[in-house]
Amino acid sequence: MASVTLRNICKSYGDIKITRGINLDIADGEFVVFVGPSGCGKSTLLRLIAGLEDITEGELQIGGERVNELPPMDRSVGMVFQSYALYPHMDVAENMAFGLKLAKVDKREISRKVGEVAKILQLDQLLERKPKDLSGGQRQRVAIGRTMVREPKVFLFDEPLSNLDAFLRVQMRIEISRLHQRLQATMIYVTHDQVEAMTMADKIVVLNAGEIAQVGPPLELYHYPKNQFVAGFIGSPQMNFLPVRALQASASAVEIEMPGGSRMSVAVDGSQVSPGETLTLGVRPEHFVDVEQADFAFYGEIAVAERLGDHNLLHLMLEGVEPMVTLRSDGNRKVAVGQTYGAGLMANKCHLFRADGYACPRHYREPALFGDA
Numbered sequence: 373m374a375s376v377t378l379r380n381i382c383k384s385y386g387d388i389k390i391t392r393g394i395n396l397d398i399a400d401g402e403f404v405v406f407v408g409p410s411g412c413g414k415s416t417l418l419r420l421i422a423g424l425e426d427i428t429e430g431e432l433q434i435g436g437e438r439v440n441e442l443p444p445m446d447r448s449v450g451m452v453f454q455s456y457a458l459y460p461h462m463d464v465a466e467n468m469a470f471g472l473k474l475a476k477v478d479k480r481e482i483s484r485k486v487g488e489v490a491k492i493l494q495l496d497q498l499l500e501r502k503p504k505d506l507s508g509g510q511r512q513r514v515a516i517g518r519t520m521v522r523e524p525k526v527f528l529f530d531e532p533l534s535n536l537d538a539f540l541r542v543q544m545r546i547e548i549s550r551l552h553q554r555l556q557a558t559m560i561y562v563t564h565d566q567v568e569a570m571t572m573a574d575k576i577v578v579l580n581a582g583e584i585a586q587v588g589p590p591l592e593l594y595h596y597p598k599n600q601f602v603a604g605f606i607g608s609p610q611m612n613f614l615p616v617r618a619l620q621a622s623a624s625a626v627e628i629e630m631p632g633g634s635r636m637s638v639a640v641d642g643s644q645v646s647p648g649e650t651l652t653l654g655v656r657p658e659h660f661v662d663v664e665q666a667d668f669a670f671y672g673e674i675a676v677a678e679r680l681g682d683h684n685l686l687h688l689m690l691e692g693v694e695p696m697v698t699l700r701s702d703g704n705r706k707v708a709v710g711q712t713y714g715a716g717l718m719a720n721k722c723h724l725f726r727a728d729g730y731a732c733p734r735h736y737r738e739p740a741l742f743g744d745a
């Protein structure tokens with residue numbers, strides 16, 4: 373097992389910069405998820421760590437040693453891809469053994485390792501099956517097993533669950549999390565799915581256009597996004613963004629003018645904000661409350677009501693506000709399209725972003741993180 377350190381890692385293809393100045397410390401045994409929209413450079417970064425691409429600039433260390441010049445097989449990394457391309461003419465055991473056979477590992481040693489890994493992945497009853505006789509989830513487990521038998525110090529996963537249906541994805545997600553608990557190996561996992569990132573990661577790295585937008589534990593990113601990009605990417609449905617105007621600002625609070633003219637004070641650091649400045653108010657759909665308990669209320673017409681059983685997702689049209697506001701309400705509450713609905717805001721749950729996208733740091737100590745509120 374090993375730590376992974378990225379120091380000012382840059383990757384260019386000709387004049388095109390794909391990855392810019394990435395600095396990142398991954399601890400031994402940590403589960404780190406790279407997440408971001410398609411094309412932001414997640415796979416590129418993973419391939420740089422694997423040694424499948426040359427690093428243009430910067431230093432990469434695995435286990436404290438510079439590895440920039442080492443070929444993939446000498447880096448003690450094992451990669452699991454989205455398309456797991458098993459050899460169709462080989463059975464499960466042969467597929468898993470293939471890499472070790474190439475490395476001229478002793479036959480008995482190979483069969484011991486394959487047996488051991490097969491047991492962990494619950495493939496021990498399937499060792500003689502050909503890939504075509506396996507389900508998608510089983511095939512993905514073979515692909516993971518093929519990597520595991522080589523006992524890499526660092527596991528690299530590139531969207532390994534994207535080819536599976538929704539149900540299997542959830543199952544495999546849990547299996548990989550359990551595998552990590554069991555192996556205590558360093559794992560770097562790439563996905564575009566923020567739910568996978570939130571549920572699996574010790575630490576999430578949000579990438580935007582080849583740069584790190586924020587690094588931190590899942591709940592820190594959820595409650596304290598440093599910028600509007602992270603705020604919009606983490607959380608589902610997405611955070612609502614509304615244009616507001618700063619009336620007064622200090623290090624302890626910003627007083628804003630809401631759409632419609634009312635005022636509200638938000639406890640964020642406004643030392644970078646000038647009165648009159650246009651800001652963006654961020655409110656998560658799950659943070660609206662009943663108007664009686666609220667610091668501020670919006671009234672709007674329900675344009676779409678999605679009733680999901682345990683909760684409703686309501687899409688409200690508010691006067692003078694674009695686009696619609698999405699909020700989550702109790703599933704037992706009866707709601708109908710066309711009805712007027714009051715959406716209550718709690719000032720301490722609000723986020724404020726400046727025009728350049730940076731968040732005004734929130735002062736509220738979230739109970740989920742601090743447990744003292």
Ligand code: ADP
Pocket residue numbers: 385390408409410411412413414415416417
């Ligand atoms: P992601 O995995 O986040 O979807 P990638 O790392 O695959 O993104 O790609 C990041 C960007 O790099 C994309 O814009 C892609 O077109 C570009 N890219 C990837 N490989 C090459 C290459 N060999 N030559 C030029 N551009 C590339």
Ligand code: MG
Pocket residue numbers: 414415416
């Ligand atoms: Mg990719």
